[in-house]
Amino acid sequence: xxxxxxxxxxxxxxxxxxxxxxxxxxxxxxxxxxxxxxxxxxxxxxxxxxxxxxxxxxxxxxxxxxxxxxxxxxxxxxxxxxxxxxxxxxxxxxxxxxxxxxxxxxxxxxxxxxxxxxxxxxxxxxxxxxxxxxxxxxxxxxxxxxxxxxxxxxxxxxxxxxxxxxxxxxxxxxxxxxxxxxxxxxxxxxxxxxxxxxxxxxxxxxxxxxxxxxxxxxxxxxxxxxxxxxxxxxxxxxxxxxxxxxxxxxxxxxxxxxxxxxxxxxxxxxxxxxxxxxxxxxxxxxxxxxxxxxxxxxxxxxxxxxxxxxxxxxxxxxxxxxxxxxxxxxxxxxxxxxx
Amino acid sequence: xxxxxxxxxxxxxxxxxxxxxxxxxxxxxxxxxxxxxxxxxxxxxxxxxxxxxxxxxxxxxxxxxxxxxxxxxxxxxxxxxxxxxxxxxxxxxxxxxxxxxxxxxxxxxxxxxxxxxxxxxxxxxxxxxxxxxxxxxxxxxxxxxxxxxxxxxxxxxxxxxxxxxxxxxxxxxxxxxxxxxxxxxxxxxxxxxxxxxxxxxxxxxxxxxxxxxxxxxxxxxxxxxxxxxxxxxxxxxxxxxxxxxxxxxxxxxxxxxxxxxxxxxxxxxxxxxxxxxxxxxxxxxxxxxxxxxxxxxxxxxxxxxxxxxxxxxxxxxxxxxxxxxxxxxxxxxxxxxxxxxxxxxxxxxxxxxxxxxxxxxxxxxxxxxxxxxxxxxxxxxxxxxxxxxxxxxxxxxxxxxxxxxxxxxxxxxxxxxxxxxxxxxxxxxxxxxxxxxxxxxxxxxxxxxxxxxxxxxxxxxxxxxxxxxxxxxxxxxxxx
Numbered sequence: 001x002x003x004x005x006x007x008x009x010x011x012x013x014x015x016x017x018x019x020x021x022x023x024x025x026x027x028x029x030x031x032x033x034x035x036x037x038x039x040x041x042x043x044x045x046x047x048x049x050x051x052x053x054x055x056x057x058x059x060x061x062x063x064x065x066x067x068x069x070x071x072x073x074x075x076x077x078x079x080x081x082x083x084x085x086x087x088x089x090x091x092x093x094x095x096x097x098x099x100x101x102x103x104x105x106x107x108x109x110x111x112x113x114x115x116x117x118x119x120x121x122x123x124x125x126x127x128x129x130x131x132x133x134x135x136x137x138x139x140x141x142x143x144x145x146x147x148x149x150x151x152x153x154x155x156x157x158x159x160x161x162x163x164x165x166x167x168x169x170x171x172x173x174x175x176x177x178x179x180x181x182x183x184x185x186x187x188x189x190x191x192x193x194x195x196x197x198x199x200x201x202x203x204x205x206x207x208x209x210x211x212x213x214x215x216x217x218x219x220x221x222x223x224x225x226x227x228x229x230x231x232x233x234x235x236x237x238x239x240x241x242x243x244x245x246x247x248x249x250x251x252x253x254x255x256x257x258x259x260x261x262x263x264x265x266x267x268x269x270x271x272x273x274x275x276x277x278x279x280x281x282x283x284x285x286x287x288x289x290x291x292x293x294x295x296x297x298x299x300x301x302x303x304x305x306x307x308x309x310x311x312x313x314x315x316x317x318x319x320x321x322x323x324x325x326x327x328x329x330x331x332x333x334x335x336x337x338x339x
Numbered sequence: 340x341x342x343x344x345x346x347x348x349x350x351x352x353x354x355x356x357x358x359x360x361x362x363x364x365x366x367x368x369x370x371x372x373x374x375x376x377x378x379x380x381x382x383x384x385x386x387x388x389x390x391x392x393x394x395x396x397x398x399x400x401x402x403x404x405x406x407x408x409x410x411x412x413x414x415x416x417x418x419x420x421x422x423x424x425x426x427x428x429x430x431x432x433x434x435x436x437x438x439x440x441x442x443x444x445x446x447x448x449x450x451x452x453x454x455x456x457x458x459x460x461x462x463x464x465x466x467x468x469x470x471x472x473x474x475x476x477x478x479x480x481x482x483x484x485x486x487x488x489x490x491x492x493x494x495x496x497x498x499x500x501x502x503x504x505x506x507x508x509x510x511x512x513x514x515x516x517x518x519x520x521x522x523x524x525x526x527x528x529x530x531x532x533x534x535x536x537x538x539x540x541x542x543x544x545x546x547x548x549x550x551x552x553x554x555x556x557x558x559x560x561x562x563x564x565x566x567x568x569x570x571x572x573x574x575x576x577x578x579x580x581x582x583x584x585x586x587x588x589x590x591x592x593x594x595x596x597x598x599x600x601x602x603x604x605x606x607x608x609x610x611x612x613x614x615x616x617x618x619x620x621x622x623x624x625x626x627x628x629x630x631x632x633x634x635x636x637x638x639x640x641x642x643x644x645x646x647x648x649x650x651x652x653x654x655x656x657x658x659x660x661x662x663x664x665x666x667x668x669x670x671x672x673x674x675x676x677x678x679x680x681x682x683x684x685x686x687x688x689x690x691x692x693x694x695x696x697x698x699x700x701x702x703x704x705x706x707x708x709x710x711x712x713x714x715x716x717x718x719x720x721x722x723x724x725x726x727x728x729x730x731x732x733x734x735x736x737x738x739x740x741x742x743x744x745x746x747x748x749x750x751x752x753x754x755x756x757x758x759x760x761x762x763x764x765x766x767x768x769x770x771x772x773x774x775x776x777x778x779x780x781x782x783x784x785x786x787x788x789x790x791x792x793x794x795x796x797x798x799x800x801x802x803x804x805x806x807x808x809x810x811x812x813x814x815x816x817x818x819x
Binding site: 048050115131 | 345384517549558560595599
């Protein structure tokens with residue numbers, strides 16, 4: 001049984017990471033993280049224009065977490081997350097056009113305009129939402145894992161939650177059941193330091209990655225701003241789970257640059273704190289500098305920037321041109337209908 | 340062409356704001372993500388970040404300007420190679436984007452669908468689906484069912500055995516059906532409803548859970564989304580209050596939120612309502628709670644035949660089903676068809692006794708009390724029709740209303756509290772559709788509006804009794 005441990009040392013990881021990594025893989029990380037960032041920036045802009053309404057929780061700053069984990073998951077694995085979910089959908093290879101069109105509440109959105117920012121799903125990509133109730137996604141994720149074991153399909157359920165959710169009672173309930181029945185579940189705590197406006201030190205006793213210790217669930221704290229550290233930790237955790245050992249907890253130490261949602265001015269933290277994260281720890285700049293150190297031409301990366309810019313532009317246009325759902329859609333999809 | 344930077348909406352309700360401060364000047368190069376200005380909304384001061392890269396060509400709205408409408412261009416951004424000279428002869432072209440915002444806002448004032456279109460009956464002949472018609476408030480004939488044909492060959496079973504047999508038959512037929520709950524496996528069920536299932540199906544499919552309703556309900560929902568068909572037993576429905584978020588927010592709403600792409604086939608079952616002398620926390624009827632929720636089906640069987648045929652229907656249904664049993668009925672025996680194809684359509688009530696003077700509606704244990712009352716009333720010359728509702732959502736409006744058209748009087752019986760109850764719904768239904776047929780006010784017999792007391796005499800006062808039903812019927816028939 002692996003026990004809870006602190007962040008593995010940076011040197012150790014760098015040694016593993018850069019030697020095992022091709023330039024192509026690093027470029028892919030750069031691409032995937034930049035796609036998320038640009039998508040979220042565009043969402044913020046459309047929100048500002050009144051084209052997206054309600055709640056809109058952005059992932060900017062946290063890109064390394066979902067990108068690193070997704071890079072080592074297998075096609076049969078399933079994913080469930082919270083309401084800060086656009087990035088997880090993009091990482092699952094869902095179509096940015098369909099996601100953006102859902103944000104604008106249009107018929108070509110993933111939920112035909114009925115779900116919005118927090119509620120999108122894709123069975124084809126094994127993405128199970130998008131949940132608006134803090135902590136509920138963790139129970140659903142445990143259930144996805146239960147089904148993997150029941151069907152014996154070698155899948156692992158990856159259940160993302162925030163630091164705030166980790167204090168919900170049902171999370172403890174699920175740690176217990178997942179450990180009791182050796183369910184293939186990777187619990188990922190995206191610790192971005194604030195549950196809405198409450199610093200994690202004011203809400204949570206002890207260390208979140210050690211919350212599984214009493215149940216015998218190994219836990220690990222990882223530098224969630226470093227996509228290579230995330231990837232390595234996720235690979236190890238998934239190997240452990242897939243070998244039939246039961247669940248694993250990864251606490252990703254990350255940071256969101258934006259407020260909790262669009263209407264949060266984030267006055268509970270200092271500008272210095274935010275800018276030091278942006279300037280010194282940014283996951284995208286981090287990968288970019290590794291690539292430049294490996295003698296990749298800046299122009300190569302500009303090509304990627306350009307490609308992403310055009311994907312995002314296309315998705316924003318699509319999301320504005322797609323019509324609103326027809327009025328009769330109000331009544332459909334309440335039930336799987338009987339004839 | 341230069342890019343217009345627009346005054347952003349920074350909260351769901353913001354229409355205008357003050358441009359407090361520019362953090363960049365004309366001529367400054369900016370990158371996507373840079374903070375360029377501070378804006379005061381009605382709630383807070385917020386930073387505005389650039390979305391595109393470029394050079395600020397012109398600031399259109401100076402710092403300190405108050406009440407700048409959302410989507411007003413506040414600055415112009417020059418892209419690579421563009422010069423500030425190109426700005427001089429520029430006409431304000433705030434066509435495309437502000438319009439989109441205006442349109443988005445207009446909708447708040449004039450709802451997308453007028454009340455005329457929503458209220459009452461379907462909008463046209465386009466939609467012919469039963470569930471959609473139901474959602475629109477339509478009264479439609481229930482699904483056809485020749486029930487009598489199944490009763491040519493029956494055997495006597497207790498409600499407990501009927502439920503067990505239904506689950507066992509469906510588990511034999513479908514590998515993905517499994518049963519989960521507290522004490523369902525080794526203990527054979529706290530009320531012995533799952534007797535023998537562990538022996539037949541093994542611990543993979545009959546699973547004892549820890550006492551952890553919130554967690555296991557959510558887990559079962561997740562497994563249903565990922566291809567299984569769980570039956571979740573709550574030891575009693577009282578404990579399901581710990582799990583109600585998953586029943587409603589996760590199970591009932593997902594299909595709609597997913598635009599029909601992800602459903603949740605699951606049965607939540609267990610004893611509901613008062614047992615005997617177990618006091619307030621263990622004696623509550625949840626019928627109206629769940630019947631309130633679109634996206635759920637809600638079933639409340641009375642007889643063993645109901646239990647068998649409706650449980651099979653619930654397990655086969657692709658939607659989340661709340662199945663409200665009754666502890667006091669578990670040991671009662673009834674004739675049950677032996678045919679394994681005896682599956683009662685959800686949404687169809689059963690007329691247990693035909694009559695011409697008054698309609699009595701009831702569900703679960705109160706069907707028995709209503710039938711007993713009807714026998715007594717018959718002796719007194721009142722011919723009562725007793726409707727066993729069977730399904731509370733979708734409610735069989737048609738059968739209820741057709742009966743009232745015939746009898747012109749109705750008494751609704753339920754164990755739950757009166758406020759916003761099943762009886763309240765039936766009263767509204769009758770007012771809306773058969774008001775002119777009524778010869779007396781719709782009358783409710785309900786549990787008394789108090790938490791359940793422990794003392795035997797007080798408990799009996801709370802629960803509807805046959806005598807209460809008889810008294811209510813006499814009242815609507817104007818008989819002393």
